[in-house]
Amino acid sequence: MPELRFRFEKRGRSAFLSHLDVMRTFQRAFVRAEIGVRHSEGFNPHPKMSIALPLQLGCESVCEVLDVSVLEGPADMTSALNAALPEGLHVLSASLQERPVREIAWAEWRISLPSEGDAEEAERILRFPSLPVEKKTKRGLGTLDIAPHVQLLSREGRDLLLRLRADSPVVNTGDVRKALAAGLGSEPRMKSLRLRLLRADGETFQ
Amino acid sequence: MQKPARYTGGEYGEIIKSKDETELRFALCFPDTYEIGMSNLGLRILYGVLNRLPGVWCERVFEPWEDMAKAMREHGIPLYGLESGDPIRDFDLIGFSVGYEMSFTGILDMLSLAGIPLLSADRKDLRPIVFAGGACMYNPEPIADFIDLAVIGEGEELDAELTELFRTAKREGWTKERFLRAAAGIEGVYVPSLYDVRYGADGTLASVTPRDGAPERVRKRILQDLDGALFPVRTVIPSTEIVHDRTMLELFRGCIRGCRFCQAGYVYRPVRAKKAETLIRQGIESLRHSGYEEISLTSLSTSDYRELGALCDGLLEWCEPRSVSLSLPSLRADNFSLALMQRVQKVRRSGLTFAPEAGSQRLRDVINKNVTEEDLLNACRTAFSGGWSGVKLYFMLGLPTETDEDVLAIADLAYKVFQVWRESTPNRSRGVRITVSTSCFIPKPMTPFQWYPQDSREELIRKQKLLKGAMRTKAISYSWHEPDVSYVEAALAVGDRRQGRVLRRVYETVGGLQAWEEYFNYEAWLEAFRSEGLDLDFYVRRLRGEEELLPWDVIDDGVSKRHLLREKHLAEAGVTSPDCRKQCLGCGADRLLKGGRCDA
Secondary structure, eight states: OOEEEEEEEEOGGGGGSOHHHHHHHHHHHHHHTTOEEOBOOSSSOOBOEEESSOOOTTOEEEEEEEEEEEEEOOSOHHHHHHHTSOTTEEEEEEEEOOSOGGGEEEEEEEEEOSSHHHHHHHHHHHTSSOOEEEEEETTEEEEEEOGGGEEEEEEETTEEEEEEEOSSSOOOHHHHHHHHHHHHSSOOOOEEEEEEEEETTSOBOO | OOOGGGGTOOOBTOOOOOGGGOSEEEEEEESSOHHHHTTOHHHHHHHHHHHTSTTEEEEEEEOOOHHHHHHHHHTTOOOBOTTTOOBGGGSSEEEEEOOOGGGHHHHHHHHHHHTOOSSGGGOOSSSOEEEEESGGGGSOGGGTTTOSEEEOBOHHHHHHHHHHHHHHHHHHTOOHHHHHHHHTTSTTEEOGGGEEEEEOTTSSEEEEEEOTTOOSSEEOBOOSOTTTSOOOSSOOBOSSOOSSOSEEEEOEESOSSOOTTOHHHHHTOSOEEOOHHHHHHHHHHHHHHHOOSEEEEESTTGGGOTTHHHHHHHHHHHHGGGTOEEEOOSOOGGGOOHHHHHHHTSSOOOOOEEEEESSSHHHHHHTTOOOOHHHHHHHHHHHHHTTOOEEEEEEEESOTTOOHHHHHHHHHHHHHHHHHHHHHOSOGGGOOEEEEEEEEOOOOTTSTTTTOOOOOHHHHHHHHHHHHHHOOOTTEEEEEOOHHHHHHHHHHHTOOTTHHHHHHHHHHHHOSOTTSTTTOOHHHHHHHHHHTTOOHHHHHSOOOOTTSOOGGGGEEOSSOHHHHHHHHHHHHTTOOOOOTTTOOOOOSGGGGSTTOOOOO
């Protein structure tokens, strides 16, 4: 059996599962669904699987990507897996891995602010020419100007549609929240939903 | 917020019922965090048993960490069931599973967060009934003021009977008093408010008098047939990490050994084993439904299970090709089999742990830990020559009759293990890790040592230092338990009803998470005992008289006091008793079985 790519959603209560929690949950769901996964060699064999662009805790997504070396499994793996997953994690499709995940360059997000006024204010701030935020780098805490890595696409009511850089550097909605905090005076409450992953040429990453 | 997934529910395998078809709402509460509570097999069994009852919806409730508790109070969110998110103050039955005395304050924390009055006397209505079960209920007295009743012994049948009685009470509109009087008629139910307790001038119990038909003594409940009992092969699988994140398979209840300090070894009698074929079936089904990559064979002394070889063969046949590992905790040094260990550890190799408990043969004889130095060294030799390069050794400090010689003997024994490693390892360059841990002996109710005092803190600290100084090589590392927690735990273990006020005061000053180092506050406990006019040393440092009426004498675990006293006297004479398989000592627990034959 081949290298497979499962696309899945992470919604509702499952947004509070960490990346490791999700990995562990899938690992067990594969067993429950009777899908055999290739394991690494060595003293502590572990299943070979990876999730591209781990989500931050609390974020939801409809475009997660899980790559797995599958050995064997039922004909309809998507249904089998969905019956074995907890609330909120839901597999949308299974396919061969056609493009490598390193081609992911951008992610499209919807962030929802508490009110339309807040969203208008956020829109104004995100158009600043420079948006410096504190960010952990390999060399410790540094400052990154995220302005070149944030594209504001549109606003609808209290929702903003954004594109955030997803290769180097990776900018996440936590960084956006920090940038907004600098303009607003405090960190706004916001809900983040990842809608789509894109390649550098602007095509949807599948 | 730390680890929010603890508070969301929604895991694979949780049971959701329609509220229209639900007649009774049951909150199965664990007075500690999600990670600890979800690791408890008993809780999972009861969750399965209760949800099997038609019209009953049982949900899980854990004690939130301080950050979550604070957020809940700020936003006016009362404690809720993880399955429905509904406030548990609107539930019918609120049952706590209590396995550790230091989590008593957690009960108060959870009731308070739920918006339920803490005192049983302040809850006038039939709903909700607050009760408790679990290992700590062999002495329920410290929490007697807060609970309406306690369930003693194994809960599978008892909790179901209690729930059915409540169903009748609710349908027929009984008062709370009527329900409690009826509940006291169920074997295994203890209703503290039906007992008048008086104390003598010296502070000891003078009398305990039942009224309204409550029994003189409440006898614990046991299951007669473990093979036929429900075992939750389909259970809730947490998505987030918990402490024991694996399938747990219980081989048998009870223990044949009779270690004189061990409460579990007495209160879970008589020995009842499950058949290997039942266990193999349940183990495989549990693994298939859970997706866990490890199965652990749990019991008080796993290597005493008669069919262990057949069981491991049967499980391994399924586990090995699927990279599922099998672990065997609770091995004894005197029947350790390397062949078995190597067979079960083909997938992943884990550490090896032995618990000699005492350093000298004299003291091991006193506590009836029938393991010799030769047994231990042989087991280590086998393990080291088989490629193991580390071993953990567990001991207790402060055991009755312990002298400095006994303490120093721990260091000697550890050094002998080191020497054995040097002689037997195939690869000396890899080095060895020998870990010695000591806990503080805590006299527990229902054991032959229940009359004994605990060593003073100063004495325990002195012994820890003495032992630390006696360790002779860096290959041996030594860690010990702080005696402060053990001192409080010892007081609560043998506590009486007057301690309820202490628990409340501690909870109100320093919070419910007293089982956690981060929140345990020794000074607050001292202050609370003092403020309530109680002396900690009265509970902890006093040798109780053999004739003294003890707070837990109202509970009958099946083992006779005569037997405990005989074992106490043998301990004092340094004489061992044979295990139950060699010879029945007539402890009395076999009378709990229909047909009266123990399965030792």
